[in-house]
Amino acid sequence: MFTALHLAIIAPFIAAVFVPLLYKKIPSIHTGWFVLFVPAILFIYFLQHIPTTSQEGAVTAAFPWVPSLGINFRAYVDGLGLLFALLITGIGALVVLYSIYYLSKKRESLHTFYTFLLMFMGAMLGVVLSDNMIVLYLFWEITSVSSFLLISYWYEREKSLYGALKSMLITVLGGFSMLVGFVLLYSITGTFSIQETIASSSEIVSHDLFLPAMLTILLGAFTKSAQFPFHIWLPDAMEAPTPVSAYLHSATMVKAGIYLVARLTPVFAVSGEWLWLVAGFGITTLFWGSFSAVRQTDLKGILAYSTVSQLGMILSMLGVGAAAFHFQEIDNNLFVGATTAALFHLFNHATFKGSLFMMVGIVDHETGTRDIRNLGGLMTIMPITFTIAAIGSFSMAGLPPFNGFLSKELFFTSMVNITEFQQFNMETFGILFPVVAWIASVFTFIYSMILVFKTFAGPLQKEKLDTKPHEAPFGMLLAPIVLVSLVIVIGFFPNVLSYTIIAPAMASILPSLLQEGQQFEVDIYFWHDWNTELFMTMGVVAAGILLYLGMKKWKGVYKLFPEKLSFNNLYDQTLNKGEVLSQKVMASHMNGFIRNYLVYIFAFVAAALLITMFYKGAFVIDTSGMAPITIYESVLVVVLVASVGVMMFTTSRLTLIIGLGVAGYTVALFFVIFRAPDLALTQLIIETVSVALFLLCFYHLPQIAKNLEPLRFKAGNFIISAAVGITVTLIGISAGSSRMFESISGFFKEYSYKEAGGRNMVNVILVDFRGFDTMLEILVLGIAAAGIFTMIRLRLAGRDEL
Amino acid sequence: MEILMSVTAGILFMGGTYLVLSKNIIRIIIGTSVISHGAHILLLTMAGLKTGAPPLLGLEASSYTDPLPQALILTAIVISFGVTSFFLVLGYRAYKENGTDNTENMRGTDSYD
Numbered sequence: 041m042f043t044a045l046h047l048a049i050i051a052p053f054i055a056a057v058f059v060p061l062l063y064k065k066i067p068s069i070h071t072g073w074f075v076l077f078v079p080a081i082l083f084i085y086f087l088q089h090i091p092t093t094s095q096e097g098a099v100t101a102a103f104p105w106v107p108s109l110g111i112n113f114r115a116y117v118d119g120l121g122l123l124f125a126l127l128i129t130g131i132g133a134l135v136v137l138y139s140i141y142y143l144s145k146k147r148e149s150l151h152t153f154y155t156f157l158l159m160f161m162g163a164m165l166g167v168v169l170s171d172n173m174i175v176l177y178l179f180w181e182i183t184s185v186s187s188f189l190l191i192s193y194w195y196e197r198e199k200s201l202y203g204a205l206k207s208m209l210i211t212v213l214g215g216f217s218m219l220v221g222f223v224l225l226y227s228i229t230g231t232f233s234i235q236e237t238i239a240s241s242s243e244i245v246s247h248d249l250f251l252p253a254m255l256t257i258l259l260g261a262f263t264k265s266a267q268f269p270f271h272i273w274l275p276d277a278m279e280a281p282t283p284v285s286a287y288l289h290s291a292t293m294v295k296a297g298i299y300l301v302a303r304l305t306p307v308f309a310v311s312g313e314w315l316w317l318v319a320g321f322g323i324t325t326l327f328w329g330s331f332s333a334v335r336q337t338d339l340k341g342i343l344a345y346s347t348v349s350q351l352g353m354i355l356s357m358l359g360v361g362a363a364a365f366h367f368q369e370i371d372n373n374l375f376v377g378a379t380t381a382a383l384f385h386l387f388n389h390a391t392f393k394g395s396l397f398m399m400v401g402i403v404d405h406e407t408g409t410r411d412i413r414n415l416g417g418l419m420t421i422m423p424i425t426f427t428i429a430a431i432g433s434f435s436m437a438g439l440p441p442f443n444g445f446l447s448k449e450l451f452f453t454s455m456v457n458i459t460e461f462q463q464f465n466m467e468t469f470g471i472l473f474p475v476v477a478w479i480a481s482v483f484t485f486i487y488s489m490i491l492v493f494k495t496f497a498g499p500l501q502k503e504k505l506d507t508k509p510h511e512a513p514f515g516m517l518l519a520p521i522v523l524v525s526l527v528i529v530i531g532f533f534p535n536v537l538s539y540t541i542i543a544p545a546m547a548s549i550l551p552s553l554l555q556e557g558q559q560f561e562v563d564i565y566f567w568h569d570w571n572t573e574l575f576m577t578m579g580v581v582a583a584g585i586l587l588y589l590g591m592k593k594w595k596g597v598y599k600l601f602p603e604k605l606s607f608n609n610l611y612d613q614t615l616n617k618g619e620v621l622s623q624k625v626m627a628s629h630m631n632g633f634i635r636n637y638l639v640y641i642f643a644f645v646a647a648a649l650l651i652t653m654f655y656k657g658a659f660v661i662d663t664s665g666m667a668p669i670t671i672y673e674s675v676l677v678v679v680l681v682a683s684v685g686v687m688m689f690t691t692s693r694l695t696l697i698i699g700l701g702v703a704g705y706t707v708a709l710f711f712v713i714f715r716a717p718d719l720a721l722t723q724l725i726i727e728t729v730s731v732a733l734f735l736l737c738f739y740h741l742p743q744i745a746k747n748l749e750p751l752r753f754k755a756g757n758f759i760i761s762a763a764v765g766i767t768v769t770l771i772g773i774s775a776g777s778s779r780m781f782e783s784i785s786g787f788f789k790e791y792s793y794k795e796a797g798g799r800n801m802v803n804v805i806l807v808d809f810r811g812f813d814t815m816l817e818i819l820v821l822g823i824a825a826a827g828i829f830t831m832i833r834l835r836l837a838g839r840d841e842l
Numbered sequence: 843m844e845i846l847m848s849v850t851a852g853i854l855f856m857g858g859t860y861l862v863l864s865k866n867i868i869r870i871i872i873g874t875s876v877i878s879h880g881a882h883i884l885l886l887t888m889a890g891l892k893t894g895a896p897p898l899l900g901l902e903a904s905s906y907t908d909p910l911p912q913a914l915i916l917t918a919i920v921i922s923f924g925v926t927s928f929f930l931v932l933g934y935r936a937y938k939e940n941g942t943d944n945t946e947n948m949r950g951t952d953s954y955d
Binding site for chain 2: 639681693707716719729733734760762764765767772775779785788793800810813821825831832
């Protein structure tokens with residue numbers, strides 16, 4: 041059944057169809073105002089699902105699409121899907137509101153922008169709310185495509201196109217790999233439904249294809265979520281308009297990979313590989329992203345690397361949360377907390393990162409630059425923007441009293457806890473997690489400070505700015521203000537989210553741990569005693585302040601990594617070298633010279649047949665039923681072979697034509713000896729006509745150049761042609777020696793006269809039994825004649841145009 | 843006899859292939875003719891040789907040669923004639939238009955645009 045839920049998922053696509061119409065028909069109103077309704081209404085619609093998912097479980101609605109292949113558009117709204125759906129529609133509405141003030145009505149082609157944005161929104165909803173893997177994949181690829189279109193929105197800029205292509209190549213590579221993973225899972229379980237797959241997870245774990253399926257799906261998740269080393273597309277995607285960066289590349293699309301990992305956790309998480317891969321890649325990305333963010337000078341560059349780093353953090357927590365599966369229940373299960381932390385931070389990140397991107401867009405819009413070397417001293421000029429930046433950044437750095445502080449504490453807790461896990465070498469190597477997490481947090485603190493203080497503090501550099509800076513209009517500030525208010529509200533009242541959103545989402549990630557009627561206990565406090573985590577945070581702040589103040593002294597560290605060894609360079613080189621290599625490979629064998637192609641064909645045919653014959657032992661020779669050799673045939677064979685030899689080595693065209701004539705007449709004589717009178721007649725006439733034709737053209741044909749072909753070339757040709765000749769001979773002998781059943785010629789003998797009334801069996805076959813062949817053969821002759829006529833007469837037609 | 847004829851067909855194929863592999867366009871056309879001769883002989887040989895009288899019922903012989911391969915060869919001869927004559931005129935026209943009979947000079951340009 042097609043339900044309201046399905047309609048909600050595809051509503052953005054439907055709306056996208058009408059956007060160009062509204063843009064053309066009602067040019068006086070900014071198109072964004074119409075678009076704003078879509079996510080706003082959807083947000084309210086999805087809010088209504090909160091009571092259902094938190095108390096009763098999931099809402100499902102199936103709509104058959106290709107039932108014979110098990111592909112059905114089954115919408116499935118549970119805690120996890122709803123968390124994402126609310127983020128997508130809620131932040132979507134704010135981003136549309138922001139874009140109304142950000143994009144000029146006059147200069148930009150708004151209809152393409154909003155069409156792509158709505159396409160993306162619908163695809164994202166489809167990804168998080170569909171239970172069928174193939175439908176999920178379909179929407180997943182639409183997010184890639186619409187993201188590609190949005191990054192290249194200003195398509196006249198070269199960097200936009202570069203960034204769009206890069207993100208497309210990397211995410212589609214991952215998407216395709218993910219499809220392979222889904223198909224592997226299907227071959228294990230026989231279903232594309234995610235919920236049914238989760239139900240049969242115990243069967244999957246012991247299957248041989250478990251590891252390949254896991255690795256391919258993880259590759260998809262890691263590329264989409266910009267995990268190390270696939271993070272390189274995200275900084276280049278910053279060429280997109282800022283609302284796009286805020287929406288796609290911080291709050292929604294990059295979290296599709298996180299969603300996938302969270303969604304499939306119940307399937308794969310029992311294995312140690314999953315724990316190590318997800319947590320390991322996550323923590324590496326966390327460190328590398330925060331480390332690289334500090335060296336950026338572009339505000340959006342900093343935010344891009346910061347997004348990479350925060351995504352790594354969420355993923356590492358999800359990975360650590362997998363350890364919870366090794367305990368039977370949720371009581372005294374230390375590792376459940378990691379999943380709580382992941383989901384909590386997922387939500388928090390969307391709020392503060394969205395507001396920070398919007399803040400950067402405002403700064404860019406009002407000053408004309410995003411380079412921190414040109415910015416400074418905006419604190420008094422743009423006080424509201426500064427407040428937004430300060431709250432967002434301090435939350436990102438993990439300072440109280442904002443929501444980032446709470447999630448960072450929970451993060452440290454889960455990283456410290458994992459060292460107590462007694463499996464998969466965690467008790468020895470696990471110590472790396474809290475250490476790396478702490479170092480990465482220091483860097484996070486540093487770039488957060490750069491973001492605020494390099495932009496807003498210090499002297500104002502008026503000469504470097506194109507325009508006179510001033511505060512942004514209120515409409516533009518509205519969306520980030522809403523987001524930072526959330527940052528503060530959640531900071532003070534974190535438990536608003538606990539049982540409405542986070543606990544149901546945890547139930548989707550860790551379903552097997554819940555007993556009947558049980559619920560996860562999510563309690564997030566500001567203050568939990570003088571414990572390790574608090575000291576770690578204090579250490580982060582202290583070390584961060586010291587390093588920020590002394591940054592000039594240690595910035596040289598970044599020069600230690602040569603540009604050549606970067607992943608960007610690797611990507612560029614792979615692309616370039618791949619292009620050069622494929623050109624070389626093509627040029628090496630496709631050189632346009634017919635002789636080469638014929639060599640490939642002949643050599644392949646001869647080799648394939650000879651090798652098959654050799655391995656199958658197909659060569660047989662049986663002389664029993666054979667006719668005796670007489671003097672006539674021997675003489676004719678000698679003549680034929682001689683004529684072939686002459687044709688091969690002559691350089692005179694006349695000798696060549698006469699050689700062909702001799703061969704043809706000898707063949708006719710063979711037909712006479714082998715009792716084929718009709719063949720002999722036809723062959724004689726045809727040979728005469730062909731030779732006449734050749735001689736007719738004789739004066740117009742060119743002389744054969746003597747030294748056209750070098751000796752080596754001729755030797756190669758000779759070897760290949762000898763191989764072809766040997767193949768044919770061997771096949772002829774074997775075929776003649778192994779007769780599998782009697783010929784049907786008895787039929788013709790019996791019925792030629794009786795049924796067809798003719799005594800010449802060959803002619804009866806040609807015009808009666810197998811008359812179709814003859815008809816088409818006449819057609820062939822007709823076509824050849826028509827072709828020759830056209831070639832001779834109609835040759836001037838296109839000459840002038842050439 | 844069949845072995846000898848198979849070898850002969852092989853030699854015709856060899857000669858034809860050798861001619862087709864050369865650069866000169868006339869040699870290529872003649873090569874295709876030689877290959878079709880080889881194919882006709884091979885067809886006839888594989889059906890068995892000299893197994894009886896010519897396939898004319900009026901002779902009232904006790905056994906006849908298989909008529910089916912003969913019908914097939916007859917069709918093949920006519921088709922190969924049509925193709926050869928078309929080739930010949932095509933080669934002639936190509937020579938007149940391009941001023942060369944060397945297939946190496948008849949290559950297209952290397953650029954893809």
